[in-house]
Amino acid sequence: MPVAIITGASKGLGRALAVALARRGWDLVLDARSGPGLRDAAEELEKYGTRVAALPGDVADAGHRADLVRAARGFGGLDLLVNNASALGAEPLVRLDALPLEGLRRALEVNVVAALGLAQEALPLLREAAAGAVVALSSDASVEAYETWGGYGASKAALDHLSAVLAVEEPGLRVWAVDPGDMRTDLYRSAVPLDDDSDRPLPESVVPAFLRLLDERPDSGRFAASSLMEAL
Numbered sequence: 195m196p197v198a199i200i201t202g203a204s205k206g207l208g209r210a211l212a213v214a215l216a217r218r219g220w221d222l223v224l225d226a227r228s229g230p231g232l233r234d235a236a237e238e239l240e241k242y243g244t245r246v247a248a249l250p251g252d253v254a255d256a257g258h259r260a261d262l263v264r265a266a267r268g269f270g271g272l273d274l275l276v277n278n279a280s281a282l283g284a285e286p287l288v289r290l291d292a293l294p295l296e297g298l299r300r301a302l303e304v305n306v307v308a309a310l311g312l313a314q315e316a317l318p319l320l321r322e323a324a325a326g327a328v329v330a331l332s333s334d335a336s337v338e339a340y341e342t343w344g345g346y347g348a349s350k351a352a353l354d355h356l357s358a359v360l361a362v363e364e365p366g367l368r369v370w371a372v373d374p375g376d377m378r379t380d381l382y383r384s385a386v387p388l389d390d391d392s393d394r395p396l397p398e399s400v401v402p403a404f405l406r407l408l409d410e411r412p413d414s415g416r417f418a419a420s421s422l423m424e425a426l
Contacts, residue, residue, distance in 0.1 A: 195245075197269045199223045199262050199316065201253050202279035204231030206379040207331070207397040211276060214401045216242040223247045223265045225258070225279065245269060253279045253308040254300075263315045272319035274408070276329045277309040277353075283345035285384045290344045298345045305349035310356055320367055325411065327368040329404065330357045332416060334373050346385070354416055361414030370407055371416040374400045 198215055202208040204226035212222055216239040224239075226232040229250035236248035247265035251258035266272040283301035284293055313328055320326035335347030336354050354371045361369035376382075378394040403422035 195219055195221045195269075196273040197221045197223070197266050197271055198274035198276060199225070199266055199272060199312070200276040200278060201225040201262075201312070204228050204235050206381065207374055207377065207400070208276070208278040209235050210397040210401050211278070211404055212239055213242075213398075214405060215274075216244040216246075218405075219244065220274075221245040221269045223249065223262055223269070225249055225251060225253060225262055227252055253312060254303045256311060259308065259312045259315050262312065263319065266316070266319060271323055272316055273323045273325060274327050274329065275313060275316050275320065276331075277312060278329075278331045279308070280305050280331060280346075280381060281349075282381065282385050283349070286387050287342040287346065287385045289342055293345050298348075301345050301349040302352070305346075306352045306356065309353055313360065317364070321364070325368075326366070327370065327408070327411075328357070328360065329407070330354070330369070330371045332357075332371040332373045334375070334418075336373075343385075358414075358416070367414070368407075368411055369414040370412075372404065372407070372419060373417070374403075374419045 198220050200208050200212050203212050203224035221244055224232060232248045232250050236246045239246045249261055281301045281304035283297040330353050332354050333350040335343040336350035357369050357371040376394045377397050378391045379397060382391055400419040403419035406422050
């Protein structure tokens with residue numbers, strides 16, 4: 195069975211993607227900061243007969259990242275790494291003149307440093323896989339200047355660039371940065387709590403875009419889920 199590590203998998207897009215992969219027979223190593231939420235996700239996934247290692251912790255912790263890769267090795271290897279866990283930098287979001295520098299450091303640590311650290315830890319297993327791939331969750335805030343989204347957007351722009359360089363340095367892998375588009379998630383509610391998100395699509399609606407990447411394996415690059423969905 196193929197094996198995936200998915201960070202931030204207790205809810206939102208991470209959980210939706212985990213469900214989709216479990217239905218396809220993947221074994222899963224899941225991370226989230228919320229232990230109860232992660233256990234709930236694992237119980238749901240085990241109904242599909244998949245093996246699940248649910249490890250609560252902080253991806254900014256190097257020891258936790260090593261544990262995630264160790265669990266994948268215990269399942270026999272690693273075919274897919276999904277760096278989905280994200281930090282906003284401030285909740286709710288604020289203009290740059292009010293952005294706490296500690297918050298910006300946290301966003302960079304989780305969204306960039308930890309994502310690279312986990313990729314570094316996982317590379318030996320991914321290189322051994324027949325079709326190793328890395329997915330980095332991007333955002334339109336990485337390429338557009340939205341008021342109050344500066345810190346978060348800067349961290350995602352850095353992640354996009356790291357992903358592009360990793361693709362050049364690891365030509366045997368697929369490295370995809372994916373902008374999922376607008377979604378109704380807890381992260382968005384934390385970012386803009388006064389905004390009405392009732393018309394935003396649920397995370398499950400964009401999962402087919404990620405599955406298309408896995409099925410068709412286009413060249414490494416940055417993709418918008420909306421574009422991937424148009425051809426489905």
